[in-house]
Amino acid sequence: GQSLEQPSEVTAVExxxxxxxxxxxxxxxxxxxxxxxxxxxxxxxxxxxALDGLEETGRFSSFLSRSDSYGYLLLQELQMKDSAxxxxxxxxxxxTALIFGKGTTLSxxx
Amino acid sequence: GAGVSQSPSNKxxxxxxxxxLRCDPISGHTALYWYRQSLGQGLExxxxxxxxxxxxxxxxxxxxxxxERTGGSVSTLTIxxxxxxxxxxxxxASSLSGQGADYGYTFGSGTRLTVV
Numbered sequence: 001g002q003s004l005e006q007p008s009e010v011t012a013v014e015x016x017x018x019x020x021x022x023x024x025x026x027x028x029x030x031x032x033x034x035x036x037x038x039x040x041x042x043x044x045x046x047x048x049x050a051l052d053g054l055e056e057t058g059r060f061s062s063f064l065s066r067s068d069s070y071g072y073l074l075l076q077e078l079q080m081k082d083s084a085x086x087x088x089x090x091x092x093x094x095x096t097a098l099i100f101g102k103g104t105t106l107s108x109x110x
Numbered sequence: 111g112a113g114v115s116q117s118p119s120n121k122x123x124x125x126x127x128x129x130x131l132r133c134d135p136i137s138g139h140t141a142l143y144w145y146r147q148s149l150g151q152g153l154e155x156x157x158x159x160x161x162x163x164x165x166x167x168x169x170x171x172x173x174x175x176x177x178e179r180t181g182g183s184v185s186t187l188t189i190x191x192x193x194x195x196x197x198x199x200x201x202x203a204s205s206l207s208g209q210g211a212d213y214g215y216t217f218g219s220g221t222r223l224t225v226v
Binding site for chain 2 (some may be wrong): 031035041042043044045048050082087090092094096097098099100101102103
């Protein structure tokens with residue numbers, strides 16, 4: 001089976017840095033994806049890590065360690081608009097579709 | 111189209127009725143996915159279509175659920191004899207290819223289904 005575990009909630013203040021962790025158990029692993037979903041909105045793709053290490057895209061960075069079955073999403077210079085749910089995801093055993101974690105709700109306050 | 115289009119955006123149906131949900135993917139995207147998201151929950155994989163290949167139906171929760179994709183484009187998800195536990199947001203996504211993880215999925219805004 002496959003599962004991805006992430007914290008259910010994280011809170012932070014504007015301007016801060018927050019890290020959302022994701023640990024996974026998969027029968028086969030291709031890479032780790034991250035998606036953002038605002039309340040009532042569609043999930044949007046943030047990043048994909050196929051290889052170990054850090055990928056940086058503006059204020060957001062994503063990290064993967066295959067040996068530890070672990071990854072994280074790092075959000076810097078937090079803004080109120082970053083309040084949303086963040087999902088990590090990995091390809092299923094058949095290699096056909098993403099399996100998602102239950103999501104982490106990030107609340108950013110002023 | 112410019113994005114993934116789903117219709118209807120909202121659907122209220124009586125228990126026991128059949129419903130059809132429609133998804134129009136991005137033009138040129140060969141892979142299409144259906145997911146279900148219950149309130150405050152993650153995304154539950156339902157079915158995957160890739161080109162003319164046989165779909166991966168492994169996520170369909172029961173035989174009341176079925177989906178088809180005509181002409182490699184528009185897809186319809188059908189739920190027969192709806193039950194209250196079917197109430198959820200049904201999300202459709204498409205990607206450039208079956209290796210969509212690296213390019214990312216583009217999701218539609220979903221159909222919110224309420225079974226009363």
